[in-house]
Amino acid sequence: MTQSVVVQVGQCGNQVGCRFWDLALREHAAVNKKGIYDEALSSFFRNVDTRSGDNGPGIYKGKICSLKARALLIDMEEGVVNEILQGPLRDVFDSKQLITDVSGSGNNWAVGHKIYGCQYRENIVEKLRKTAEHCDCLQCFFIIHSMGGGTGSGLGTFVLNLLEEEFPEVYRFVTSVYPSGEDDVVTSPYNSVLAMKELNEHADCVLPIENESLFEIVNKIHQMINSGKLGSTVKQNSLVTSSAGSAKPVPEKPFDAMNNIVANLLLNLTSSARFEGSLNMDLNEISMNLVPFPRLHYLVSSLTPLYTLADVNVPSRRLDQMFSDAFSRDHQLIQADPKHSLYLACALLVRGNVQVSDLRRNIERLKPSLHFVSWNQEGWKTGLCSVPPVGHSHSLLALANNTCVKPTFIELKDRFMKLYKKKAHLHHYLQIDGMEQSCFSEAISSLTDLIEEYNELDATKGGPRIDPSRLKIAV
Amino acid sequence: MSIVTVQLGQCGNQIGHEVFSALCSDIRGTHGLCSKNENQSYQDSCKERFFCEEESAVPVARAVLVDMEPKVISQALSMAASSGLWRYSSHSHFCQKQGSGNNWANGYCVHGPRHKEAIMELVQREAERCDRLGGFFTIMSMAGGTGSGLGAFVTQCLRDAFPTSFILNHVIWPYGTGEVIVQNYNSVLTLSHLYHSSDALLVHENDVIHKICAQLMNIKQISFRDVNQVIAHQLGSVFQPAHPAGGGSGYSRNPLGDLMETLVPHPEFRMLGLRNIPQMPESSLPYSTFSWPGLLKHLRQMLIANAQMEEGIDWQVRPPHPGSSMPSTNKPLHFNTSIANLLILRGKDVHGVDLGSFQDPSLYTSWLNPQDAFNAWKTPRAFNKYEKSAALVSNSQFLLKPLDSIVGKAWNMFASKAYLHQYTKFGIQEEDFLDCFTTLEQVISSYTNL
Numbered sequence: 001m002t003q004s005v006v007v008q009v010g011q012c013g014n015q016v017g018c019r020f021w022d023l024a025l026r027e028h029a030a031v032n033k034k035g036i037y038d039e040a041l042s043s044f045f046r047n048v049d050t051r052s053g054d055n056g057p058g059i060y061k062g063k064i065c066s067l068k069a070r071a072l073l074i075d076m077e078e079g080v081v082n083e084i085l086q087g088p089l090r091d092v093f094d095s096k097q098l099i100t101d102v103s104g105s106g107n108n109w110a111v112g113h114k115i116y117g118c119q120y121r122e123n124i125v126e127k128l129r130k131t132a133e134h135c136d137c138l139q140c141f142f143i144i145h146s147m148g149g150g151t152g153s154g155l156g157t158f159v160l161n162l163l164e165e166e167f168p169e170v171y172r173f174v175t176s177v178y179p180s181g182e183d184d185v186v187t188s189p190y191n192s193v194l195a196m197k198e199l200n201e202h203a204d205c206v207l208p209i210e211n212e213s214l215f216e217i218v219n220k221i222h223q224m225i226n227s228g229k230l231g232s233t234v235k236q237n238s239l240v241t242s243s244a245g246s247a248k249p250v251p252e253k254p255f256d257a258m259n260n261i262v263a264n265l266l267l268n269l270t271s272s273a274r275f276e277g278s279l280n281m282d283l284n285e286i287s288m289n290l291v292p293f294p295r296l297h298y299l300v301s302s303l304t305p306l307y308t309l310a311d312v313n314v315p316s317r318r319l320d321q322m323f324s325d326a327f328s329r330d331h332q333l334i335q336a337d338p339k340h341s342l343y344l345a346c347a348l349l350v351r352g353n354v355q356v357s358d359l360r361r362n363i364e365r366l367k368p369s370l371h372f373v374s375w376n377q378e379g380w381k382t383g384l385c386s387v388p389p390v391g392h393s394h395s396l397l398a399l400a401n402n403t404c405v406k407p408t409f410i411e412l413k414d415r416f417m418k419l420y421k422k423k424a425h426l427h428h429y430l431q432i433d434g435m436e437q438s439c440f441s442e443a444i445s446s447l448t449d450l451i452e453e454y455n456e457l458d459a460t461k462g463g464p465r466i467d468p469s470r471l472k473i474a475v
Numbered sequence: 476m477s478i479v480t481v482q483l484g485q486c487g488n489q490i491g492h493e494v495f496s497a498l499c500s501d502i503r504g505t506h507g508l509c510s511k512n513e514n515q516s517y518q519d520s521c522k523e524r525f526f527c528e529e530e531s532a533v534p535v536a537r538a539v540l541v542d543m544e545p546k547v548i549s550q551a552l553s554m555a556a557s558s559g560l561w562r563y564s565s566h567s568h569f570c571q572k573q574g575s576g577n578n579w580a581n582g583y584c585v586h587g588p589r590h591k592e593a594i595m596e597l598v599q600r601e602a603e604r605c606d607r608l609g610g611f612f613t614i615m616s617m618a619g620g621t622g623s624g625l626g627a628f629v630t631q632c633l634r635d636a637f638p639t640s641f642i643l644n645h646v647i648w649p650y651g652t653g654e655v656i657v658q659n660y661n662s663v664l665t666l667s668h669l670y671h672s673s674d675a676l677l678v679h680e681n682d683v684i685h686k687i688c689a690q691l692m693n694i695k696q697i698s699f700r701d702v703n704q705v706i707a708h709q710l711g712s713v714f715q716p717a718h719p720a721g722g723g724s725g726y727s728r729n730p731l732g733d734l735m736e737t738l739v740p741h742p743e744f745r746m747l748g749l750r751n752i753p754q755m756p757e758s759s760l761p762y763s764t765f766s767w768p769g770l771l772k773h774l775r776q777m778l779i780a781n782a783q784m785e786e787g788i789d790w791q792v793r794p795p796h797p798g799s800s801m802p803s804t805n806k807p808l809h810f811n812t813s814i815a816n817l818l819i820l821r822g823k824d825v826h827g828v829d830l831g832s833f834q835d836p837s838l839y840t841s842w843l844n845p846q847d848a849f850n851a852w853k854t855p856r857a858f859n860k861y862e863k864s865a866a867l868v869s870n871s872q873f874l875l876k877p878l879d880s881i882v883g884k885a886w887n888m889f890a891s892k893a894y895l896h897q898y899t900k901f902g903i904q905e906e907d908f909l910d911c912f913t914t915l916e917q918v919i920s921s922y923t924n925l
Contacts, residue, residue: 001545002573039545137572276546278699279654280485284576285620289656292893344893345656357697360685363652375891378884380653381577384699468890470883471912473920 001039002139004270004283005131006071007159010112010152012177013145014073014080015255020144020263021069021092023390027267030390031275037064040274044070046134048094068094070135072127074159076116076151077104096130099123105150109191110432110439112154118434124159125166132167139273140171140283142266143203147195148179148188157198164202171287173269174203175262178334178408180212181415187425189415190440196412197443200450204287206298207265208405210334214258217241220330221306239391240264240306264389265301265333268397271351272385279356281349281383289381290345290401295450299399300338302331305392319354319394323362326398327370334408341404342461343372347381352394354384373457374465403461406454413447420444476609476729478524478714479601480538481629484575484622485547486647487614488540489699492551493707494614495536498525499561501711501859508823508862509855517856520716520726526561527604534561537605539597540568541629543575543586543621567601569594575620579661580901582624583668587632590625595632602637610641610731612714617665618649618658627668634672641731644673645710648680648877657894659885664903666878667911670918674731675739677713677747678874679706683783690786691754708859709751712866717819717852727852737850738815738870740843743921748873750777751866752785765863767820767828774818774867775832781811781873794837812925813839813871818851822863825853840925875922882915 008017028041037047045067069092075081078100085093099120105112132138141163145152163172176199179188199206218241241257272281291297304325326348329337350359359382372379389395419425420440429435482491502518509517526534536555540548540563548570556562569590575582602608611633615622626644633642646669649658669676684705688697692705716726719733727733739745752774753765773785780792792809818833836845858864888894889908899905 139573276550278489280544280546280574282544282574282576284574284578285655288576288578288620288894288897291897294896355696355698356702357685357689357694360650360652367652375888375893376656378651378653379656381656382654467883467887470886471916473913473916 001043002137002273002282003043003070003135004140004142005128005135005138006044006069006142006144007074007163008071009074009143009145009156009159010149011075011077011080011146012149013143013152013156014075014084016144016175016177016259016262017071017073018084018087018089019256019259020266021071021089023260023263023267025067025092027390031387035064037062041067042136043270043274046070067092069097070131072097072099072124072131074099074124074151074155076101076112076155078102097127099127105154107148107185107187107191108150108428108432109154109194110429110435112150112152112156113158113194114154114432114434116151116155117158120155121162124162128163128166138167138170140173141167143172143174144262145174146177146179147192148177148183148185149191153191153195157195157202160198160202171204171283172202173283174199174206175209175266176206177209177211177262178412180210181411187419187428189412189419190425190429192412193416193447194439194443196409196450197446200295200446204297205291207301207399208298208334208408209262210408211258212335213333214261216330217261217306218257240303261303261333264303265397267389268303268349268351268395269399271387271389272349272383275385275387277383277385277387279382279384281347281381281385285381286347286399290347290399292344292376292401293453296344296401296453298401298405300336300402300405301333301400302326302398303333304331304396304398306331319358320362320365322394322396323366326396327366334405336402336404336408338400338402338404339370341371341402341406342458343370343376343379344401344403344457345376345379345381346370346401347383347399349383349385349397349399350394351385351396352388352392354394356384359384371461374460374463403454403458406451406458409447409451409454413444413451416444416447476524476607477537477605478609478612478731479598479605480525480536481598481611481613481633482538482540482551483613483615483626483629484542484619486616486619487622487626488542488547488551490645490647490703490706491538491540491614492555493700493703494710495525495538495555495561496558497704497707497711497859498715499534501715503560504860508857513854513856516726517716517854524609524714524716524730527564533559535564536561537601538563538567539594539601541570541594541621541625543571543582543625544573545570564601567597569597575624577618577620577655577657577661578897578901579620579624579627579664580898580903582620582626583628583664584624584902586621586625587628591628591632594629595636598633599636608637608640609729610643611637612643612645612731614645615665616647616649617662618647618655619661623661623665627665630669631672641735642673643675643677643731643734644669645677645679647706648678648881650681650685651880654681657897659881659888660894660898660908662881663885663908663911663915667914670745670914673745674735675745675747677749677868679709679749680877687754687784691784692756694756705754708754709749709866712751712821712858712864713749713819713868715821715858717821717854719852720850726854734817734868737817738868740815740847743918744814744870746870746874746878746918746922748869748871749866750774750783750869751864752777753861753864754784757860760860767824767863770863770865771828771830771832774865778813778816778867778869778871779811779838780809794835811872813848813869814843814925815839815848815870816850817868818849819866819868820851820853820863821865822855822857822861824863825855828853872922872925875919878915878922879919882912882919886912
């Protein structure tokens with residue numbers, strides 16, 4: 001069994017991270033009734049004897065003493081992290097796992113990456129080593145951050161670099177929240193594009209998220225609950241946005257509901273690695289199957305169902321509906337429409353009481369309406385995990401490597417160019433030690449190249465299928 | 476003689492567990508329908524082949540379980556133990572903490588050499604526990620990373636360490652519509668490597684078994700457990716004891732050797748397919764009666780028309796006219812030419828059965844005598860509650876189309892160079908891929924020109 005470490009950077013990263021740990025505890029509490037520290041728990045938590053401070057019965061089958069998250073919390077302001085440490089999750093984090101400062105990064109990627117990166121490098125490396133030593137077999141780092149600000153974006157990508165240098169064999173999955181068009185941070189395009197270059201070069205897989213999509217999903221659920229037209233009540237704890245049953249009873253802040261969605265994404269992603277199933281899908285399999293070319297590692301994700309009704313009987317029609325929804329525009333976590341773009345690869349991770357025949361039936365049903373690249377016509381990766389998420393009898397996570405991310409990147413590039421042409425705010429960056437004009441030109445060219453790769457693939461869409469001729473053997 | 480089973484990867488371990496369960500429940504069953512002596516002899520032979528009965532209360536399977544991550548093996552061990560009918564040895568498994576990530580190169584180039592000693596030691600120990608070693612039976616899928624890559628490496632090690640033993644690889648072919656995106660690459664790499672070190676490949680295709688579950692077994696929501704149980708039943712119908720042709724009272728003492736001798740006359744042709752009749756839900760058995768002529772007629776047509784099960788057979792397909800040898804281009808399309816066939820009959824009234832239809836020379840290629848190309852094994856002892864059942868193991872063009880399809884899809888992907896970086900980073904280069912493609916195109920060509 002492998003372990004994963006979560007590195008949450010910046011305000012957004014830490015807020016999402018906080019929801020993740022809360023929901024992870026809730027999920028394991030629902031499955032693990034006996035309070036035994038088992039292998040599933042050990043993937044994200046250490047079992048610590050608080051009196052001696054060392055690892056307690058880390059050997060499985062021992063009782064749970066005190067669970068500590070395998071996490072590193074990094075923020076250059078203290079507000080968010082302090083709040084976490086005063087909240088109900090305070091016992092889950094070790095004080096040695098925090099790196100904070102006071103003044104923040106001023107929404108400046110260069111401050112986060114160059115200044116704080118340099119300053120805290122050793123500290124970060126040491127703490128990462130410590131966390132890695134506590135792992136029997138470390139498989140993956142999950143980085144959670146936003147792209148638009150200064151800390152998450154700049155320091156977050158600095159840490160990404162560091163991880164590649166110090167732990168080259170460990171996978172790096174990055175959950176990045178991309179800024180929306182009406183973002184109130186003026187320099188967010190600069191920050192995002194500078195960060196994109198790092199993601200292009202150093203991440204194994206990136207799961208881009210857009211706030212607009214999360215917001216729409218939250219609204220959809222609100223409408224559905226308030227309209228009452230379905231006649232049945234919704235199971236509160238099944239809402240993909242809900243914190244019900246966790247340490248924090250009611251979402252207090254508006255972002256909590258949105259952040260819960262991202263937390264659920266990460267839980268579902270790792271479910272097959274933690275729990276058993278008839279067809280396991282581990283994290284290294286996700287990277288292997290969904291990344292056909294090294295730089296094309298951006299995966300569009302969707303989670304269904306968003307809620308479960310309190311009805312006990314779920315006819316298979318509902319099950320099929322879940323599959324259909326996974327491909328619809330309004331269930332994606334970024335503003336994209338995969339159905340009308342080109343699929344390079346697609347992964348379906350099903351949890352709960354779903355069998356291989358249900359999976360096959362739905363793939364057969366949906367396949368004709370989706371466009372797959374010519375060299376990967378049957379490009380499906382599937383996984384079946386027996387343990388459903390809290391409140392549901394089954395759920396589906398769809399990850400698509402699809403050219404529909406292209407518009408997001410093009411828009412980002414446009415917003416960048418608007419500022420860059422006028423050299424607006426540039427001096428804030430260039431005055432930082434280590435930043436030069438070339439950083440910007442390299443970053444934008446990296447993004448342009450990426451967009452071009454997607455363009456080339458899109459050009460093959462719908463064209464005539466010419467299979468390459470096979471090897472000839474002399475008879 | 477005893478057979479050591481090596482279960483590789485998730486698929487191998489899940490199926491292996493079902494196979495031992497099926498064998499065990501068959502010998503415990505009282506539906507032998509034969510004499511007490513016969514039944515006793517059957518049970519003893521099966522136990523000698525597959526189980527070890529030391530001081531332990533229950534039979535211990537002669538198996539080595541290998542996987543790169545622990546979840547599946549621990550499930551298999553605990554399910555066997557909790558059945559109370561048989562168990563795995565507590566010291567015959569090897570696992571690591573992190574899987575192979577569906578990467579053949581990772582399984583073959585990294586995990587293989589790294590864990591060779593530990594794995595081979597387990598195999599050696601299991602082999603030494605056999606009074607007489609009859610060979611190895613490995614179970615693996617070719618779509619993933621461990622079963623396929625590590626499996627190919629282990630097969631090579633077995634060949635090196637036991638040069639005179641028989642090795643039969645049971646290979647599961649994945650669903651055509653993807654379980655793993657790089658499954659075609661992994662399949663091509665596996666099959667070409669196995670062709671060099673294994674004696675024969677016995678193939679089951681998930682698509683075919685799925686259809687059997689849906690149409691013959693009437694299972695509504697088919698799970699992998701259902702698929703694996705059908706596979707286990709089919710394997711049991713081949714491997715349970717039977718009397719080889721030529722009279723002789725004893726059960727075959729060298730099952731793998733006999734199998735190879737009858738079915739693999741030429742090293743270029745090693746792919747074996749399996750058909751079984753009848754196949755139905757257990758609840759329907761009491762209401763069904765079977766006749767040998769009926770069963771054999773269906774089975775023969777399944778062979779000729781390359782049907783996957785006893786429903787939906789194309790009865791229009793006929794063998795070419797007998798007589799002078801025909802150039803292969805003149806043979807009617809869709810006709811499945813055989814090199815060699817083995818029929819295993821189990822149950823009531825086996826000894827009077829007329830097998831002439833299977834000895835028809837027009838079924839076979841011209842370069843073997845029909846008497847040599849066809850063999851039959853029999854036992855009056857019924858298998859798994861079926862009053863009469865027949866299994867056909869065939870070295871024929873059964874697998875030609877599926878093989879061609881897999882190689883075609885893999886080639887298509889290879890031409891675009893997709894995913895190659897995932898393999899090169901673990902040590903498999905483009906030239907290695909080309910070698911494998913060449914090997915398989917050769918196999919395809921040989922089978923096509925029968």
